[in-house]
Amino acid sequence: MTLGLSLGVVVGYLVIALAVGLVAYRVSETTAEDYYLANRSIGTAVLLFTTFATLLSAFTFFGGPNLAFAAGPEWLVVMGTIDGVLFAVLWYVIGYKQWLIGDRHGYVTLGEMLGDRFGSVGLRALVAGVSLLWLFPYVMLQQMGAGEALVGLTGGVVPYWGGAALVTAFMIFYVVLAGMRGVAWTDTIQGLFMLSVVWIAAVWIVSAVGGLGAATGAMLEARPEFGRFGGGLYSPGFIISTAITIAFGVTMFPQINQRFFVADSGETLKRSFALWPVLVLLLFVPAFMLGAWAAGMPVDVPDGANVLPVVLTEYTPAWFAAIVVAGAMAAMMSSSDSMLLSGSSYFTRDLYRPVINAEASERREAWVARIGVAAFAVLAFVASLFRPGTLIEVGDTAFSGFALLALPVICALYWPRTTRTGMIVGVAVPQAAYLAVVLSAVVSAVPTLPRTVAGGWDVALGLMVLSAVLTVGVSLVTAPTAESDASRFTVAGD
Amino acid sequence: MHIESNSTCMERKQRDFLWIPTFAVLVAFAVPWPLWGVDLIVAGFPVWIWWHIAWLGLCTLLFTRFVRSGAWERGMGIHASSSATGERATEPVGRGDEP
Numbered sequence: 001m002t003l004g005l006s007l008g009v010v011v012g013y014l015v016i017a018l019a020v021g022l023v024a025y026r027v028s029e030t031t032a033e034d035y036y037l038a039n040r041s042i043g044t045a046v047l048l049f050t051t052f053a054t055l056l057s058a059f060t061f062f063g064g065p066n067l068a069f070a071a072g073p074e075w076l077v078v079m080g081t082i083d084g085v086l087f088a089v090l091w092y093v094i095g096y097k098q099w100l101i102g103d104r105h106g107y108v109t110l111g112e113m114l115g116d117r118f119g120s121v122g123l124r125a126l127v128a129g130v131s132l133l134w135l136f137p138y139v140m141l142q143q144m145g146a147g148e149a150l151v152g153l154t155g156g157v158v159p160y161w162g163g164a165a166l167v168t169a170f171m172i173f174y175v176v177l178a179g180m181r182g183v184a185w186t187d188t189i190q191g192l193f194m195l196s197v198v199w200i201a202a203v204w205i206v207s208a209v210g211g212l213g214a215a216t217g218a219m220l221e222a223r224p225e226f227g228r229f230g231g232g233l234y235s236p237g238f239i240i241s242t243a244i245t246i247a248f249g250v251t252m253f254p255q256i257n258q259r260f261f262v263a264d265s266g267e268t269l270k271r272s273f274a275l276w277p278v279l280v281l282l283l284f285v286p287a288f289m290l291g292a293w294a295a296g297m298p299v300d301v302p303d304g305a306n307v308l309p310v311v312l313t314e315y316t317p318a319w320f321a322a323i324v325v326a327g328a329m330a331a332m333m334s335s336s337d338s339m340l341l342s343g344s345s346y347f348t349r350d351l352y353r354p355v356i357n358a359e360a361s362e363r364r365e366a367w368v369a370r371i372g373v374a375a376f377a378v379l380a381f382v383a384s385l386f387r388p389g390t391l392i393e394v395g396d397t398a399f400s401g402f403a404l405l406a407l408p409v410i411c412a413l414y415w416p417r418t419t420r421t422g423m424i425v426g427v428a429v430p431q432a433a434y435l436a437v438v439l440s441a442v443v444s445a446v447p448t449l450p451r452t453v454a455g456g457w458d459v460a461l462g463l464m465v466l467s468a469v470l471t472v473g474v475s476l477v478t479a480p481t482a483e484s485d486a487s488r489f490t491v492a493g494d
Numbered sequence: 495m496h497i498e499s500n501s502t503c504m505e506r507k508q509r510d511f512l513w514i515p516t517f518a519v520l521v522a523f524a525v526p527w528p529l530w531g532v533d534l535i536v537a538g539f540p541v542w543i544w545w546h547i548a549w550l551g552l553c554t555l556l557f558t559r560f561v562r563s564g565a566w567e568r569g570m571g572i573h574a575s576s577s578a579t580g581e582r583a584t585e586p587v588g589r590g591d592e593p
Contacts, residue, residue, distance in 0.1 A: 017503050058498065071510040073540070073543065076543060076546065077525055077528065077542070077543070077546045078525075080524065080546055080550060081521070081525050081546075084550045084553065085520055085524040085549075085550065085553055086524075088553070088557065089517055089520075089521060092566065096566070097570070100570075100572070110510055147552075180506045187519040212537075212538030212539070213538045213539070215538075216535060216539065216540075220535070224533075226540075227533040227535060227540045228531055228532065228533035228540075229526060229529050229530055229531060229532055229533075229540065229542040230530045230531055231531070239525055243525070262563050270561040271561075273557055273561065274554055274557040275553075275554065276557075277550040277551070277553040277554045277557070278550065278551065280550070281547060281550050281551075285543075285547065289539075461532050491570055491571075491572050
């Protein structure tokens, strides 16, 4: 009975989201600009929530509470700094400038913008290829999260692969039909939904255990070190490198970076920027504190299970637990469908059309995009069945990979002297080095290279420095090519 | 802000640069470093969590002021639509064809 109810809630949610997508599809035009960017007509509320919902995925909803449960509530501070402050600043530094440039020249993707500026198809394809490479583990992460969520909710009646497959099928269907407008609309619903549900859950559980003081008191009794700031996993090196790699990485995520092109006006971007820290807190405080408080609750969290559903099942009725899991699946889907949509635009516009088939018609391109989405999602689904790490580990790998793109892009946006060779070297060399580090952990024939050094400092941070040094250094010793045009990135004058 | 209309362009530009250290401080102390190792509990939360919550509130306030100041647009050399007062006076002449 409860099983049927739980599944009913989850499926009911998916159906509502699909209905929204279909309405969006009916008002859509068939151009690429509309499909990917909703004709650059997204307003503040929708932009804010679409970015919010996209940003906050399985990584936040399950990975975050799990980490707070295991290592302490400092994760709240780490993520708050990342998303609330550092990302907000980068939103302005990178996002606003990109919006101005994109609005002027009609760019749809990051690769397209850079390729045009430096007159280089190779750079365009390189940026798109690198982005798609790191997008893969992040799509996979959502499928892993969905699989685990349904296992937790149904007590294993729906197997791990079943949950992952359900979400995969749904998101392919959705993205192929709706495009950016549908994605943005459902993201808004999902963002509001997640925010409300997580607050209700927190109030419910905190009052069940006897209030805020009692919840924190019980947590400190079980884990006294949770009350003290720092220590354990949270070394200064860990905090700083996690904050920097994730915040810079997020700006280069295709689905986030493409959001920088969709605002209807500069005002929209500005308002979103100012509201960001508060919105982030509203979600992180209840979600991560629930994870930390769970350390003091009489609950048994099995190995590999997510702590949030366990706590919910203990303290709230089954239908409510199902609603929260539906909210979490919503988070994963909005992350995934945005990622797939942006990924497909990177693939068709920056790889397929310039490199493979320049003569393709719009219609053909649209079909290639949709087939690309399906293939990418299915491959990620297959990879997710192997469960190559925890949600936080897989997510962190992807974030760091993207973070290596950020400094060369900032350099190109603000320093007219940047050259094509500088960009290619600054992007390619750190990427190759980081890929070697990541692959060395997977391939058993080679020794595993360390991911962190000297007490929690991430090697990706060092590689970020390398990317900046290479971009600037190589630019200084090479001349701009005849095809490059620095004036493409100037926004002064009108 | 009506005070700004009295100041010269140079002074305003110099003041704009103050936003750079401001942002640096906002980012750096979003992590409550001065409370490292402190385990005081205030009103049901560790005190360093309160610091973080208050800090993010401060960020929203200052971000709003930054957006309204129009400093970024001046730095980029663009004429913002509505964010800064006195913008129209500095617009180059000879663009009468614009609405």
